[in-house]
Amino acid sequence: MRRRRPRGVLDGGVPAHTVRTPAAPRRPHRIDVLIAGGGLLCGLLLWTLHLYGGPPLFGLPPSLTLVALAAMSGAELMRRTAPMAALAVAGLALTLDICSGTLVATVLMFTDVVYAAVLYGGPAAARRIPLYSVLLTFLATITLAALWHDPQVVIVSIVIALGTIAPAWTGVIIRDHRDAAQAARLRAEQTxxxxxxxxxxxxARERARMARELHDVVANHLSAIAIHSTxxxxxxxxxxxxxxxGVIRENSVQGLAEMRRLIGLLRDAKAADGGDGPAATPTLEGLEALITQARTNGARSGLSFVLDTPRATPRxxxxxELAAYRIVQESLTNALKHAEPGEVLVRLAQDGDGPLTVTVRSPYADRPGPRAPGSGAGLVGMRERIALLGGEFEAGPRSGPAGKVWLVRAALPASKEEQRR
Known part of the structure; x- marks a missing residue:
């Protein structure tokens, strides 16, 4: 069964289950070795100096404190690799130590094992050990108070709390800080x-935009050059x-000027932001010049071009405007390369605040190849432009009263609501 991907990894959130306890190492950490060795040496020194808690209980020999010391040192070696096993061994070693004489070194190492079990153990251990430490201290205090009617019970209870509650809750605090740091690091990596x-x-979007602009600027002039040179x-x-x-020279000069204007825009950030610089954004006011140029380029191919626009076109x-201009420009270029002799009609229409409809109709030619080579990127660029504006686009052959035609139609959202977006 496939494992489901955790939610919230790339949406800025850090789910709790993604902050995991680091995997336990297989070998004891060098710091754990130092703690275990240091505790063992300190315990042996205290034993040599006869500095241990008191007489053994239940008639046990005092030498068992050394066994408890060695077991506690072994638990320290496992404080990271197997924290729960280390806590179990430490609990038995502490019991043996208390019953046989109580070395301070053994007690101090037990507090460190409790702290390590909370810090390096699993989430369940981190939740339960602090609660169990409070419960154990409470039960020990009640038991001592019932069996030993002495004010020193309070002091003994405080010592028990310092050996269980204090390290357990210290481990909780350190673990919370560690998990918070891991979560912050994960969020930083996700950001x-x-x-x-x-x-x-x-x-990628900028490269696609530049590719569309370069294609639309260059293809029209180069197509005319290719047709007339042939x-x-x-x-x-x-x-x-x-x-x-003459037509080749005119298109070469105009294409060079368009290229220089586009390169100037790319190099000059001030011009791109609307400052002083070359005006590289064509508008619908330039359609007349575009149609005039198409008439010149298509005269020898038997093509005529007609522009039908409303008398008053709102700004x-x-x-x-750029998308409408480029669609007309690319459609005219395609007509020069593919259309049969006849009339090419360019029509712009807008009903009130409705979408601006751009229609280019040209005689359909079922020829084996175009008059000039093409890459097919023109239709792709037009579709991308319309998709970016949220409009509609269609292009293809259509049958009509005048015969078969190639129809390009684009509906561009031009209402006031769209303009404010």
Whole structure:
């Protein structure tokens, strides 16, 4: 069965189960070895100096305190690798130590094992050990008070609390701080990942936008150059060749100017922000010049171009006007490359505050190949432009009263509500 991916990993949230206790190492940590060795040496020194708690209970020999000391040192070695096993061994060693003489070193190492069990144990251990330590201290206090009617019971209870409650709750505090630091580090890594993803997506969007602009700016002029250079090579007429070379020169100059304007925009951030610089965003006011240029380029192909626009076209936001202009430009370029001789109709219509509808209709040609080579990126670019604005786009052959035509239709949202977005 496939494991489900934890929720909240990339949405800025850090679920509790993603902050996990680090995996226990297989070998004792060097700090644990130092603690175990230091505790063992201190205990042996105290034993040598006869500095232990009191007489043994139940007639046990005092030498058993050394056994308890050695067991407690072994528990210290397991404080990270097996914290719960270490706590069990430490509990038995402490019981033996209290019954046989009580070395301070053994008691101090027991408090460290309790602390380590909370810090390095599982989540269940971290929740239960502090509660059990409080319960154990309470029961021990009640038992001592019932069996030993002496004010020193209070002092003994405080000592028991310092050996159980204090290390357990200290481990809880340290564990909470560690988990909070891990959660903060995870959030920082997720933030960095999201920022990198946003950067990559922004770069990809900008590359796609530049590719569309470069295609739309260059393809129109280069298509005209390719068509007329082919005509100049195939027609043995000095006058026709001279006219074709004139069109080629005009398109070369205009294409070079468009390229310089676009490069200037890319290099000059001030111009891109609306400062002084080249105006690189065409508007619908430039459609007349676009149609005039298309008439010049398509004259020898038997194409005529007609522009049908409303008498008063309201000013639209820049992205909408740019998209409409580029759609007409690319459609005219495709007509020059593919259309049969006939009329190419460019129509713009808008009903009140409704969408701006751009329609380009050209005679459909079922020819084996275009007049000039193409990459097919024009239709893709037009679809991308319309999709970015949330409009509708269709392109393809249609049958009508005048025969079969190639129809490009785009509906661009141009209402006031869209303009405010």
């Amino acid at each position: 960095a990942l999201l920022a990198e993803m946003d950067r990559v997506q922004a770069v 005509a100049a090579q195939t027609i043995d007429d000095p006058a026709a060749t001279r006219d074709a070379l 639209l936001v820049a992205p909408v």
